[in-house]
Amino acid sequence: MAIDVDAVVRQLAPVHIRSIVESTARLNIWQGSVRSGKTVASLLRLLMAIAAAPSSGRVLLFGKTRESVNRNVFSVLGDPALFGPLAHLVKYNPGAATGSILGREVDVLGANDAKAEPKVRGMTLCIAYGDELTTIPEAFFTQVLARLSVAGAQLFGTTNPDSPNHWLRKKYLLRAGELNLRTWHSTLRDNPHLDPQYVRNLTTEYVGLWYKRFILGAWVQAEGAVFDMWDEDRHVIPVLPAIHRWISLGIDYGTRNATAALILGVGQDGRLHLTHEWRHDPAVARRQLTDAGLSRELRAWLGRLQVPGATGLTGLRPEWTVVDPAAASLRLQLHEDGMTPALADNAVLDGIRLMSSLLGNDQLRVHASCRGLIDEIPGYSWDDKAAERGEDAPIKADDHSIDAARYAIKTPEVLWRPLLRSAHALTA
Template sequence: MDFQMFGEKMIRFILNPIEQDARINILEGSVRSGKTVGMIPKWLNYIKNGPKGLLVITGVSKETIYDNVLQDLFNTVGAANYKYNAQTGLIKIYGRKIKVIGAKDEGSEKYLRGKTLAGAYCDELSLMPEKFFKQLLNRLSVKGAKLYATTNPDHPYHFLYTEYITDEAKLKNGMVKVYHFELDDNPSLDEEYKTFIRSAYTGFWYMRMIEGLWVVAQGAIYDMWDKVLNTFVDEDLPLGFKSLARRYVSIDVGTQNATVYLDCWDDGDTVWILNEYYYDGRAEGKQKENSEYADELEMFIGDDYPIAIIVDPSAASFKTTIRNRGFRPKDADNEVLEGIRMMSTMIAKRKLRVHRTNCPNFLKEVSSYVWDEKATLRGVEQPVKHSDHCMDAARYFIKTIIKPRRLES
């Protein structure tokens, strides 16, 4: 890997002797501030010179760990110096064994049981379940074992912030060093790019992702929505649009609540939502059977078959019904907060546009979609569950189909 210039703050971290590092070392702050890239030489030094024994690399999933960490790690050491079994998650590098473990939920801590660890690297630490993280700390029992982690900020009630990052927590803990990074700490970014990435976030997302602050989500979720720049009419579509774009249908299925189909077209740069189907059985006073919804899905799709039909993963009976009609449903990625963040970026960059007359329910929901303030006080970030069915369907599409790295371009 061809490393770019490191900033002074990162150089001090990299060059600090590992025996002088804390038991827990956390790099936190804004996106694109160089945290992950700077961690690679530090971690390689630990692999070569840290205490002997099994090491682990953890993150949300093996896939995200590969995208965020392993690709650059492997490019750095070269193909001749490592072996990686993606199925078992075992890496052999410089004579050391490293286990890759996904930590998607509290139950993932079972993969740590019985292990004696000499070190750990945690990617996207704030997304890691508390039970898993504390089990991981328990397993770092080899003398001199240390944990290195990168994270973007979350809400200020998050266990990671309250127990390990605040000044009070660091004094109480005594085993933690926290390094805060912002965009200007990464000298490899030019001013044009920094201006561009700053423009991709607004509101509390800007405070978290650009300023690197641990702040509460409150108010309108998509406050960056613009009723002109994020909408379109037929005349705005690029010439030959349908021959160039890829079509998807994204579905949020309701029983007592509304059922929504969104007709999503992706031209590789912008997602265009051309049409919506919206039926609220409660409001209409009549619920529909799955077979009726399947009939109307066929009418909605017409003759131009989509690449994928993305469906709420909990809608098992509906998926069976449409599968029997010859459709091949794809389970949506229902990671709510990351989906909202990705959708916010698409909206802010004006890369998500919705038909101004064909999608009235979407346009109504997007302006009234708000954070649940009562849940926030309990340390839980979630939207108010009311009139959110178009928002859910759009989020399913963005989180399932759009690659995170595309949002950086």
């Protein structure tokens, strides 16, 4: 099948046009910052490969989940503004095990953890496409390479940078000269079609480690303080502004460790505010509480809270109650006691990145009464041993209020995001 690529090529930077021509290796990987154009270039190359692929062998598309493959691959391929008439030859039902590209059936797999590796066993592949390769377990990636056994079989993939010790960089990208592998690096500057205001917004939304990786496209190690932008003089306030929407109550659950709860609200100043904190630490209280006891004391605390700016009015009930995913028994108890708890989003790195951006852009403030959180944040550090393995992970200690705050912020992001003033507006 012939493909008219002119319309797509006109949207690409020179580095990406070059990559289309040069991607003749067995392994072809586009790396770099977010929105640098690497996905469009790699997907155009995928279309060309599928159009010329032999009839023998399967075509596999994989990512962290099938949902991410749908979002990052099929939705882009199916965009007529990018791929013109070819977009109508891309068909996929979200969550399905197969789809269709240019009339050819393709397999779709999620590789969320090491248990995903057996999914690819037994396949005979002529083409594989990997979305965000650093999120894929090494065993799964290795098995995919083993299944690329048809003569001339190729892999195409994209990734944002990660830890410099990540297996993809150490075992593959740094060995490109030894392997049948080509790779191309790009940054935001390599995408000439981005709106300048969007670029300015994006560069302020990422801070610290995330800025270096996702904006500069650098493979840098997570080290030192997780929230290295934290400034108590700046982020901690003695008096709350008027809160016009009480978004959530985040709860981190402990039995022998502390149970912590924090309330998140949106202020009339256009910022998020962590407004109140409740903690029960058995080591301090010298008594443990059952789930019923935790529920009783937590609900009593909510009922006693003075509503800021409303003299004599007590009792707060945030819209969401989001609870530690490991606390099934507490969620059940809260439900039996008349609350409607939801399962918290526990994507740790996504939550840390979100909190970091909010703090770095002065879009998140903490009331001075939230002492547990204020005491934990300065000591919250990256795990050096995990970094040596190519993983990003904080040290799991003294983080109960941080986890509660992370749940309260990340889980209901869709509610508060439209209410937030931009970093530019806050500094204007």
